[in-house]
Amino acid sequence: MGEEWSMSIGDLTGQLHNFGEWKRNQLHIMEQLENWLKQEGLYTSQAQRALTQANLTLQRDHVTVAVVGEFSRGKTELINALFFSDHNFRLLPTDAGRTTMCPTEIFQDQSEPPYLRLLPIETRLEEASLAELQENKELWEYIPLDLDDSEQLHQALLKIREHKLVPREVATSMGLSEVSEIADDMESMVSVPAWRLAHLNYRHPLLSQGLRILDTPGLNAVSAEPELTYEMLPSAQARLFVVGADTGITQSDMEMWQQLIRQPGVRQRLSVMVVLNKADTLWDELRTEVEIQSTIDRQCEEVAELLNIEPEQVYAVSAQKGLVARVKQDTTSSSSARAYPTWRSTWPRR
Numbered sequence: 286m287g288e289e290w291s292m293s294i295g296d297l298t299g300q301l302h303n304f305g306e307w308k309r310n311q312l313h314i315m316e317q318l319e320n321w322l323k324q325e326g327l328y329t330s331q332a333q334r335a336l337t338q339a340n341l342t343l344q345r346d347h348v349t350v351a352v353v354g355e356f357s358r359g360k361t362e363l364i365n366a367l368f369f370s371d372h373n374f375r376l377l378p379t380d381a382g383r384t385t386m387c388p389t390e391i392f393q394d395q396s397e398p399p400y401l402r403l404l405p406i407e408t409r410l411e412e413a414s415l416a417e418l419q420e421n422k423e424l425w426e427y428i429p430l431d432l433d434d435s436e437q438l439h440q441a442l443l444k445i446r447e448h449k450l451v452p453r454e455v456a457t458s459m460g461l462s463e464v465s466e467i468a469d470d471m472e473s474m475v476s477v478p479a480w481r482l483a484h485l486n487y488r489h490p491l492l493s494q495g496l497r498i499l500d501t502p503g504l505n506a507v508s509a510e511p512e513l514t515y516e517m518l519p520s521a522q523a524r525l526f527v528v529g530a531d532t533g534i535t536q537s538d539m540e541m542w543q544q545l546i547r548q549p550g551v552r553q554r555l556s557v558m559v560v561l562n563k564a565d566t567l568w569d570e571l572r573t574e575v576e577i578q579s580t581i582d583r584q585c586e587e588v589a590e591l592l593n594i595e596p597e598q599v600y601a602v603s604a605q606k607g608l609v610a611r612v613k614q615d616t617t618s619s620s621s622a623r624a625y626p627t628w629r630s631t632w633p634r635r
């Protein structure tokens with residue numbers, strides 16, 4: 286399983302590289318076209334507009350990988366393990382019971398220095414559509430990021446999961462009565478997520494080739510932002526559906542699968558990979574590696590059967606142990622890495 290997984294990451298790197306090359310090539314062709322049109326006296330204002338538009342579209346073109354699943358399955362940890370293990374800490378905050386509350390888009394915009402932008406939850410009170418809000422940068426909180434300052438980076442990214450207290454009526458008018466938690470005995474104040482959407486402009490070799498990662502919250506928060514669910518997900522080129530080996534496929538995993546992945550009308554060519562995360566919960570020191578592997582294989586088969594996909598589409602991983610092993614640079618200090626050398630050697634590396 287591990288080998289296939291690392292192969293897929295290798296493929297992704299290769300394909301993104303080709304995509305980046307293709308984009309550069311197209312931009313070069315357009316430049317030549319522009320020069321030629323100018324030479325021939327055909328560079329009208331209409332031609333100029335068309336070329337500028339094509340240029341912009343191409344530069345903004347991304348390959349989006351959306352990470353979806355019920356809350357606390359380890360989606361955010363998986364993104365940390367796969368893409369951000371170069372730091373000596375967890376880049377995106379993950380914690381038991383305190384899950385990502387707002388969808389987070391991670392990309393690299395060369396034209397601006399790294400930043401975190403957050404769209405305040407209060408914008409739900411406005412009539413504007415999410416697309417309009419995305420354009421209106423003044424509404425967003427802007428935090429410049431210093432990628433060399435781990436502490437600042439860590440503190441800034443903790444904001445993604447901030448909550449705030451609002452009167453119950455306000456939460457209701459925001460359409461958040463279901464996701465809010467009661468915060469005091471009087472039940473007059475409730476706790477709601479502070480942000481609707483986060484944009485993280487970061488630096489990473491894969492992001493620079495045009496990869497965009499979409500980290501999503503669980504079902505509750507997703508259903509509070511239906512526009513996001515139904516507009517952003519179908520436009521993703523690939524989707525990772527994350528389930529937990531500790532819980533197996535639950536009723537709500539199944540609902541998410543049906544609502545978000547198996548939506549009628551979603552283009553079939555969209556590729557879906559199912560990640561059976563928290564495989565470490567099946568590790569057992571009193572059993573042999575062969576026994577453990579057969580338990581993991583069996584669980585992958587069960588997941589495939591329930592979701593009606595091929596067992597080859599299910600990848601058993603441990604995002605957490607993988608992240609720890611990579612952050613610690615695979616040193617023997619990680620007991621899991623020491624105990625499971627096969628796992629360690631097949632974990633994808635950049």
Ligand SMILES: Nc1nc2c(ncn2[C@@H]2O[C@H](COP(=O)(O)OP(=O)(O)O)[C@@H](O)[C@H]2O)c(=O)[nH]1
Binds near residue numbers: 362380385
């Ligand atoms: N044992 C174990 N715990 C994990 C693993 N991945 C994530 N977790 C834990 O599960 C909790 C939720 O993780 P998080 O990434 O925030 O889940 P998300 O809500 O799906 O994004 C955190 O406490 C993580 O440390 C894993 O591979 N193994």
Ligand SMILES: [Mg+2]
Binds near residue numbers: 362
């Ligand atoms: Mg999360």
